[in-house]
Amino acid sequence: MATAIKVVFGLLTFVTIGMIIGALFQLAFIYRLEDSSGTSLPSSRKMQQTQANSYLPLSTGISSWANDKEASLLRLGLVKPEVISWSPRIIVLHNFLSMEECDYLRAVALPRLQVSTVVDTKTGKGVRSEVRTSSGMFLHPDERKYPLIEAIEKRISVYSQVPVENGELIQVLRYERDQFYRPHHDYFSDSFNVKRGGQRVATMLMYLSDNVEGGETYFPMAGSGECSCGGKMVSGMSVKPLKGDAVLFWSMGLDGQPDPRSVHGGCEVLSGQKWSATKWMRQKAI
Numbered sequence: 001m002a003t004a005i006k007v008v009f010g011l012l013t014f015v016t017i018g019m020i021i022g023a024l025f026q027l028a029f030i031y032r033l034e035d036s037s038g039t040s041l042p043s044s045r046k047m048q049q050t051q052a053n054s055y056l057p058l059s060t061g062i063s064s065w066a067n068d069k070e071a072s073l074l075r076l077g078l079v080k081p082e083v084i085s086w087s088p089r090i091i092v093l094h095n096f097l098s099m100e101e102c103d104y105l106r107a108v109a110l111p112r113l114q115v116s117t118v119v120d121t122k123t124g125k126g127v128r129s130e131v132r133t134s135s136g137m138f139l140h141p142d143e144r145k146y147p148l149i150e151a152i153e154k155r156i157s158v159y160s161q162v163p164v165e166n167g168e169l170i171q172v173l174r175y176e177r178d179q180f181y182r183p184h185h186d187y188f189s190d191s192f193n194v195k196r197g198g199q200r201v202a203t204m205l206m207y208l209s210d211n212v213e214g215g216e217t218y219f220p221m222a223g224s225g226e227c228s229c230g231g232k233m234v235s236g237m238s239v240k241p242l243k244g245d246a247v248l249f250w251s252m253g254l255d256g257q258p259d260p261r262s263v264h265g266g267c268e269v270l271s272g273q274k275w276s277a278t279k280w281m282r283q284k285a286i
Helices: 002-037 045-054 059-065 069-074 099-112 141-145 147-160
Strands: 080-086 089-094 135-138 171-175 181-184 200-207 217-219 226-229 232-235 237-239 246-250 264-266 269-271 274-282
Touching: 069 147, 080 237, 089 237, 099 135, 099 147, 099 171, 099 274, 141 147, 147 200, 147 274, 226 237
Parallel strands: none
Antiparallel strands: 080 089, 089 246, 135 171, 171 274, 181 264, 200 246, 200 274, 217 237, 217 264, 226 232
16 A cells, blocks of 8 residues: 555656646746847736737847748747736737738638537537537648648647647637637546547637637636726736737646636627637647
8 A cells, every 4th residue: 555655656746847847848948939039028918918019020030040941930030928827827929820820720711610519528529508609610630731730730839848749630710799608627527538638738729810809818717907808897817819819828737637727718709700729739649
């Protein structure tokens, strides 16, 4: 019995140390990107919202990579990370996608949209629900081989520090006026989905459209102030959908356990259409 306890304790210690080292690597990677962009990032989300339109490519940050295909694929010098919360861990990646990439994903998805579903905790299958009123579709596995999709998936892997093979298929979503997604967790609470690839570790949410009123991504357990969500002021933190921006957040804590504070939702769209693309990442290869 004592030996078994020691083995379990050792494994837990190993996992915890691994998660901490991973987080430190992510932090170092983010700081390196900040330095390479040649500009400092805003210290608050409020400042980001007021200055979002000023995030333009800096010639000094791009010129050194002008002939580097890998740097171009990763959009180094263009993507500007902003940590907005450490608990839960949330990073806004400004200019993560190009305008052409956003338009391409929307064009591919439009003729294939269907009513969105949620995961049934008893069966692990997708079912329709009033908590989610959008329409969406998943890219086909063969489409992951397309150069543009391959580039986006590699970029997601590098910025999240999660291997490409651990990622689910990209899902493209459209929220029209009055549509929303009630607060929820991305990690699984059923035993079916974790059998293939393990638990969800992190989520990359990419915005594909502009001119949207409302439709914020809302984190009710992040921050200590108030934010706008679908035209209402609520407690927590929200991210305004801006075309090309992305939100990276972790569903698991450094202890390797699901993080309840990662609860989030899509606020009601007041006008326009909110298009987004979501990539969920697992513990193991799928």
